[in-house]
Amino acid sequence: MTLRARLTLLTVTVVLLSLMSFAELAGWLLWKAELGSLTRQLNAQSQALLAVAQSRSPTLDATAADILEEKGTAASGRIYQGQTLRWSGGADGPPVLDAAFLQTSEPRAVERVGDILVASRRQGEYVIQVGRNLEPLEHLLRRYALLSGLSLLALSLLAGWVVAKQVRRTLRPLESLVGRVQQLDSPDPIPALEQPDEVGALARALQSSLDALRAERERETLFLASASHELRTPVTAMLADVQHTLSRPRPPDELRAALMRAEQTASRLRLLTGNLMTLTWVQSLPEPRAAWRQLDLLHLAGEAVDRLQPLSLGRGVELWLDGQEAPVSGEAGLLSSVAENLIGNAIKFTPAGGEVQVRVTPLPNGGAELVVQDTGPGFPPGTLTGAFVRGQTDVEGFGLGLAVVQQVVDAHGGTLELGRAEGGGARVVVRLP
Template sequence: MRRRLLVLVAATTTLVLVAFLLPLALLVRDVAADRAVQAATVEAQALTSLVATTDQATLALAVAQLDANSASEVTVFLPGGERLGADADRSPLVELGERGSSASAEVDGGREIVFAVGESANSAGVIRTFVPDEQLARGVARAWLLLAGLGVALLLVSLVVADRLGRRLVRGATDLAAVSHRLGRGELDARADTSAPGELGVVATALNGLAGRITDLLREERETIADLSHRVRTPLTTLRMDAEALPGGEQSERIVAGVDAVDRAVTDVIQQARRRGAVPERVSADAADAVRERVAFWAVLAEDTDRELTVDVAPGPLPVALARGDLEACVDALLGNVFAHTPHGTAFTVRLEPRPGGGARLVVADQGPGLADGQHTGALRRGVSGSGSSGLGLDIVRRTAEQSGGGVDLQTPAGGGLTVVVDLGGPAGSALAAP
């Protein structure tokens, strides 16, 4: 933008200077030529009275003196054919002067001026003055250099002014872009300079208003989530107390463990709501340990529903760029989908392996009914479900994978069922250490 403004100003200023200085340069040249011709004319006219009244010797002395002191060449042609002053041929213009006509004309090397003294019938002589080109152009080169310097100076001044203006405009636009990037990174306290020139100030004001509105909405969202989560804690506390009051046994321990899991999920929701809008921190978790723990939790339910579970988890650690709670929520969403959307007795497999370049690859494959044709892409969108559920499970998985720098792929094997492949990116600097 700044460069384009400079080019535009330079082109416009150059056109204006050419339109102004070119006629002025031609005028200076014409004025210099007219001045030289006028000076030569005055000198020649001073001899007119001498040619008509003095003798030849006095006239010769006056012509020689004038010719020596003048920048032009002066020659006097007398009626008898004599020639006084500078050496010059009898040109057609001189012959015209002998017939009583005064004239001037452009000739090779300068301008020739002829004055006839007396009538053509009683001519006393002809005065010829020759002004060379050097005299006609005297001072023109210096004047043109001054005009060129003036033009360059004016062009530089215009470019300096345009650069200052362009720098201010570009700085305003750059500041707006920087504030936009900061807001995009979650720095909601970033504000643009509203003193920017023209429309940039209007855009800055609007951007600041948008940032303030986003801040208010996020604060309201955090408060709402915190309020809802706090309300859930009361029945959870009651449920834990009831579970602990049950006679000791495996069922009581499972209920308490389930209540603890829900309590951790509520705590994670509150913490995520508080972190939202802040600059994301670098986190890391061991995928192998987290997957083993969550598979062990779901294995009890798999046994109760007669599901054959195959587990193949690579030895850890397998660090991924996720918080432990987010990783566990992703695994729970995948395994929960298997139990929610496949009938009892459906076998499924959980496999975790290192991912090339760092991170881990989690594969959950079941032998259930799978997805119909065309539902693979839509199933990953938030709120989309082909079985009447909330449609949040696979969306949680997708967002978690993308948060770590990975992705999700839904596959339908030839034998039926559904295979979900989740690539989890490794933390920064882990690629070199990846197995």
């Protein structure tokens, strides 16, 4: 059952039950009011008949009949003197009464005998009984119940129709939202964005989610393309080198050279695998990150410099570290990967005889700044923050390193800037809170 059908059915049920309860209460109050009015009339008539009987009027028959027909009532009555029935008459003839009242000493009583309501009154030797048929009143109440039931049903159906129409008008934007969400790749905007109600709030939330999803899909597409390229190239090169080496017997020096090339390729693959694992680690970080520790960015950068010092010496590149203690809040392993990736890339792209400078400084408003600057070819014009491609050089680079840095910096609420140093080399600035 659709939401519109459920809301319509619920409305009809609630309205019908409410109106039925009201009609039932109104009918009961009407019955009690009419019964009370009838009781007062019968008591008044019995009092009048008692007065006429005590007066011993010679026109008792005519006077008693007039009293019973007063104000259009159709009552019947009896007048007893002692145990003797002195007079009886009325519209419906003598009522069928319980004569037990004649044997008691009660001065007044009102009781229902069959379809007749009887008021009895005793004073002295006289006993007066006046009755009224309840059938007309009950017939009226039955007509009221029938007409009210039909009216309530009609009103409930009308209310259901109005609610169904209003719900359909209200849910129409939701139906458009459903159709739009099912087409994630459509460039059309989410409908009902300007509505000030809950539907508009839902539409704006969906639009924000779709924008974030598109951005995430674009990042994933770019990441997968780069990862595929980065993985395919060293694996293909190593496989071709091994196949070529195994194609015929080789002297020991050639075998050693092939093994050294395989070792270098395996090292690059290990670095690439570590970057991929770091990206996965960043994306799985819990929120919020209140459990992160206070760290010294200078200490983390120093450790990265120590680890990469053999690489810089082997390539003939001078590696310098300068700065002050700079506290940051974050995860030590991830921030270490930022420093190691930036410094390692700078060393790889700096020719022999060049230098790489690493500087860490605290920021005036809190946090820290890490600057890695080299004397290599630098970034090509138009390179954006987080781009995967470093530029055309004779040294193979791993663009995923910058992707890792970008993801980690974003996760820590920081910023990453790529630029050119004064001497023409690359300059990377990371600011962390």
